[in-house]
Amino acid sequence: MTTKRSEFFAGIKNVIPILMGAAPFGLIYGVSARSASIPVIAGQSMSFIVFAGSAQFITTQLIGASVPAGIIILTAFIVNLRHALYSASLTPYLKQLNTRWRLILAYLLTDEAYAVAIIHYQKPGDMSRKHWYFLGAGLALWCTWQISTAVGIVLGTQVPANWSLDFALPLTFIALVVPSxxxxxxxxxxxxxxxxxxxxxxxxxxxxxxxxxxxxxxxxxxxxxxxxxxxxxxxxxxxxxxSSHAEPPMATQGKHTEKGEE
Missing domain, CATH: 1.10.287 (Helix Hairpins)
Known part of the structure; x- marks a missing residue:
């Protein structure tokens, strides 16, 4: 039987390979923010509030090009439309949670968090604590993104362009998708x-x-x-x-577990 703790740390453990790819992207974003003359606090705040790599990259580019704020907001909205699809896919697994849990997981929802969470949800087992797995994976990604962003902002343009760090994250996604x-x-x-x-x-x-x-x-x-x-x-x-004549199981997994607060 799984526990909240085991699910939480399983989420962290299984997202580690993706962290290796996400960290360079956070570093590159931080460097890009400084190159676009975005203040240090504003650059880090964007990672804290928005927490969406693609939207942050395109926003940084548009700010650097002095594009009007309305166009920047609309562009970021379009880029993040895929999160609505992710949310729809996860709804059957999260609908039993209370509003607080749904808000937390919605904030932590990224491409990477979705990739590991949906695979875990689709596996057989007790569903009542799997949101702790999502939380563990999401928090690990969040911490990695904040730290790598800060490092990139501090280093500024000192990171050589020929490092080509942007290949790492797509490779981790391929490694996740193919086995599934x-x-x-x-x-x-x-x-x-x-x-x-x-x-x-x-x-x-x-x-x-x-x-x-x-x-x-x-x-x-x-x-x-x-x-x-x-x-x-x-x-x-x-x-x-x-199957129709077989004796039904004694109880359904997770039927009598507490909802929402676990």
Whole structure:
């Protein structure tokens, strides 16, 4: 049986490989903020308040180019639209939590936190404490981002451009996604989204990422709907009949656990 503590530290442990990729990005953001003449406090505050790498990078670039504030806000909103898709995907697992928990996890929701959390939620087991796993992963990412941002701001332009640190995070995402592709539908979704993301990489405001995400989700919904409509084989009918006559379990996992406060 899992405990809050074990779930929390499991989240930290499993997100460590991603931290190795996130730290260089935080460092690069800090350097970019100083290069754009953003004050130290403002640069660090953006990491604390916004806590969204892509939005922070594009915002920094636009500030450096003296773009009007309204356009900057709209652009950051568009870049972060994918978080609405992440939230919709996690809703079935988090709807039993109280408002305080949902607000905390919403703040900690990033690409990386979602990647590890959704894989953990989809695994069988007691669901009543899995939000502690999400919390552990999210806090580890948050701390890493704040520290690496601060280091980047302090170092400023002293970090050589030829270090090319920006390759690390995409590699960690590939390492996470590939093992989770266990059926044709998932593979098709990942392949389609990846191909579209590559060809749409030149779109302004990183809209290619949003387009790839929406198309990938649409294909996943279509394939899932088609599989549900497919007539079952004779063997599947037999297994269904056997299951219907089987004795139900004594209790459902997590049914009588406390909700919201755990």
């Amino acid at each position: 592709l266990k059926d044709r539908a998932g593979t098709a979704v990942a392949a389609t989204a990846g191909i579209i993301a590559i060809f749409a990489a030149g779109m302004p405001f990183k809209l290619g990422l949003v387009v790839a995400t929406v198309v990938g989700i649409s294909i996943g919904i279509f394939l899932d709907s088609r599989n549900n409509k497919r007539p079952r084989s004779h063997k599947e009918e037999e297994m269904s009949q056997i």
